[in-house]
């Protein structure tokens with residue numbers, strides 16, 4: 001079935017920052033980065049503050065209460081300064097330091113493969129493709145921590161329906177940007193670049209799977225995967241690929257970067273599952289970022305990260321074998 005909004009059905013997100021303002025900000029950030037390069041800790045902190053403020057172009061969205069958790073939200077500061085984005089370094093504080101070199105305009109996403117209508121979409125078109133929703137999701141990292149983040153975007157299915165998947169489309173592969181000029185982390189071979197992830201077609205079409213374009217009412221900070229990423233809340237965080245440039249629908253299960261690097265540690269499915277431990281650590285509990293006190297009890301990790309509505313996608317599957 002094809003659902004293709006006509007031009008007059010498009011809903012404009014309000015207040016995308018005009019290009020001049022944006023470019024001014026870029027120059028400003030470049031200056032700030034240069035200043036920070038002198039190595040003074042004070043300047044580095046000032047740079048981080050300036051970045052946090054400057055990056056905040058507003059992105060209006062309507063709350064989707066039905067798909068949102070009511071739990072206390074992680075602070076913007078934590079969510080934007082404790083990150084995994086290996087293209088900008090492997091330490092949690094590296095992406096916020098380094099991701100200012102990511103150029104998020106111009107940006108296009110190509111959607112191809114097992115589709116009737118392959119297309120390359122500009123990011124500004126993607127922003128206008130459907131009404132933007134705010135969805136507060138839990139995100140559980142395979143490393144044993146979690147956050148609660150108010151994301152802005154719309155269901156990935158909305159984007160995929162644009163290209164009319166063929167009957168052979170069984171999987172979706174997501175390829176992210178790998179440009180060594182913008183991404184210092186690519187110098188280290190921690191992963192087989194580019195970062196690639198994948199979903200089964202029915203997972204990708206599930207309404208919970210979010211095409212993420214912003215968070216906390218703003219466009220995505222670079223370190224959180226600007227300008228467009230996945231947010232798949234019932235899977236470990238690494239499935240939520242950042243800074244996507246290509247989406248390919250395939251008949252076969254695609255290779256994925258983490259599965260490539262350590263197949264016994266990172267399966268294709270990667271569903272949050274407290275009963276399947278990572279070979280090097282338990283997955284039974286998690287630490288909520290922001291709840292870091294010495295006496296703070298860990299939280300119990302829930303099957304599918306608590307998103308029971310996806311359970312039917314896996315009926316009859318052995319989730320220990322397909323971890």
Ligand SMILES: Nc1nc2c(c(=O)[nH]1)N[C@H]1C(S)=C(S)[C@@H](COP(=O)(O)O)O[C@H]1N2
Pocket residue numbers: 079082083084085086087139140141142147176195223224225236237238239240241242243
């Ligand atoms: N391109 C890319 N996407 C990525 C990663 C990465 O290293 N590169 N890390 C993943 C991991 S391990 C996690 S936990 C989430 C973290 O998202 P956040 O920093 O917005 O919380 O991004 C995922 N997406």
Ligand SMILES: [Mo]
Pocket residue numbers: 084140141142143236237238
């Ligand atoms: Mo992660």
